[in-house]
Amino acid sequence: MQPSLLDKLACPMDKGDLSLNIYTRDTTGNIIEGMLHCAHCNRQYPIIYGLPILAPDEYRQPTLENNITRHWPKELTN
Numbered sequence: 001m002q003p004s005l006l007d008k009l010a011c012p013m014d015k016g017d018l019s020l021n022i023y024t025r026d027t028t029g030n031i032i033e034g035m036l037h038c039a040h041c042n043r044q045y046p047i048i049y050g051l052p053i054l055a056p057d058e059y060r061q062p063t064l065e066n067n068i069t070r071h072w073p074k075e076l077t078n
């Protein structure tokens, strides 16, 4: 995803603003892997293969997310 997209994203649960930790970028600066964090509810949403996974709790797949994010630095995962 493009870093500027962050301005348009909000937490799907409470519409809170999100902060971004970037883990991997491609050569054009797009974010490939990262973690979005909502300071309001403390949820974290991973960016996987360039796509922010901004799903409400009932549609999230922790097993799928953990398979990918477990390879990331511990401080970026929940």
Ligand SMILES: [Zn+2]
Pocket (backbone or CB within 6 Å): 011, 012, 013, 014, 015, 016, 038, 039, 040, 041, 042, 043
């Ligand atoms: Zn939130």
